[in-house]
Amino acid sequence: MTEELLLPEKVGQATIAKISAALAAAPSAALLTALATDPRKGVQQALRRYQRQQQATAELQAALQQKLTLERQLWPQYPLIAGIDEVGRGPLAGPVVTAAVILPHDFHLLGVDDSKRLTAQERERLYREILAVALDISIGVGDAQLIDRENIYHATEIVMGQAVRGLYYRPQFLLVDAMTVPVRLPQRKLIKGDQQSASIGAASIVAKQVRDHLMAMYDQVYPGYDFVDNAGYGTAKHLAGLAELGVTPIHRRSFAPVQAALH
Incomplete structure (x- = not known):
C-alpha cells in the first residue's frame, strides 16, 4: 500500500x-x-x-x-531517585521481595501502575520493558526464616534496605510505598505510592514479577500446594496441600495457618 x-x-x-x-x-x-x-x-x-x-x-x-510529578519536582536537586516497593507480606509461604528502581528522566513507558491493578500479561510485558530502560534495578529477598525471626514488617524493612544498598548507583532520594527504609538517605513515604509515582509503580511491577517467577520455581520443587497460581497465599488448594503434605522449608512458621499445620 x-x-x-x-x-x-x-x-x-x-x-x-x-x-x-x-x-x-x-x-x-x-x-x-x-x-x-x-x-x-x-x-x-x-x-x-x-x-x-x-x-x-x-x-x-x-x-x-x-505519576512523574514528584520525580520532576525532585530531579533538579536529586537526579538519582529510586522508587521502592515490596510484594509478599501476606502469603503463608515464600519470600518477601523488594525492588529499588531508578528511572531515566526521559522515561515514557505507558501503563506503569500498582502491579495489583494490572493483568498478569500486562505485568510481564511491563516488567521486561522496565528492565530494558531503567538506569538501575536492585532486588531484596527475605526468606521465611528471616520473616519468622524478625516479623514480617521488620523483615520487609531489612530487605528494602538490601535493595537500596544493592543498586550500582547510589540514589540521592527515595520514594517509598508506605514504609521507611532503614538507610541514611532522604526519603518520602507515600501511601499507595505505586499509584502516585512512576518510580514506585515500576518497583511494584519488578518486585511482583520476580516473586511470581520464584514461586513458579518453588511449585516445581514443592508440588501439591499450587504455588504457581496462589504465589503462597492461603487459598483453598494451598491449605489443602498443607493439611495433606505438611509444612515445607519455605513456609512461614510464625503465621497461624502454618502453625496449625505443624501440630
Whole structure:
C-alpha cells in the first residue's frame, strides 16, 4: 500500500484492510477527515477503533505525566531517585521481595501502575520493558526464616534496605510505598505510592514479577500446594496441600495457618 492510495480522493477505492493498516500507521488529519465521510460500515468501525485506541493512549500518557510529578519536582536537586516497593507480606509461604528502581528522566513507558491493578500479561510485558530502560534495578529477598525471626514488617524493612544498598548507583532520594527504609538517605513515604509515582509503580511491577517467577520455581520443587497460581497465599488448594503434605522449608512458621499445620 502506498500513501497515494490513501489521499482523500482515493479513500473510496481503498479496501477496508488497507484503511485499517493506514490507521495503524499514524494517519494524516486529511485522511481522517476523508474516512469520517466514507459511508461503508467497515470503514466507520475501523475509524471508531482507531479513535478508541487514541483516547486510551492519551489517557495513559496523562496518567504517566501525573505519576512523574514528584520525580520532576525532585530531579533538579536529586537526579538519582529510586522508587521502592515490596510484594509478599501476606502469603503463608515464600519470600518477601523488594525492588529499588531508578528511572531515566526521559522515561515514557505507558501503563506503569500498582502491579495489583494490572493483568498478569500486562505485568510481564511491563516488567521486561522496565528492565530494558531503567538506569538501575536492585532486588531484596527475605526468606521465611528471616520473616519468622524478625516479623514480617521488620523483615520487609531489612530487605528494602538490601535493595537500596544493592543498586550500582547510589540514589540521592527515595520514594517509598508506605514504609521507611532503614538507610541514611532522604526519603518520602507515600501511601499507595505505586499509584502516585512512576518510580514506585515500576518497583511494584519488578518486585511482583520476580516473586511470581520464584514461586513458579518453588511449585516445581514443592508440588501439591499450587504455588504457581496462589504465589503462597492461603487459598483453598494451598491449605489443602498443607493439611495433606505438611509444612515445607519455605513456609512461614510464625503465621497461624502454618502453625496449625505443624501440630
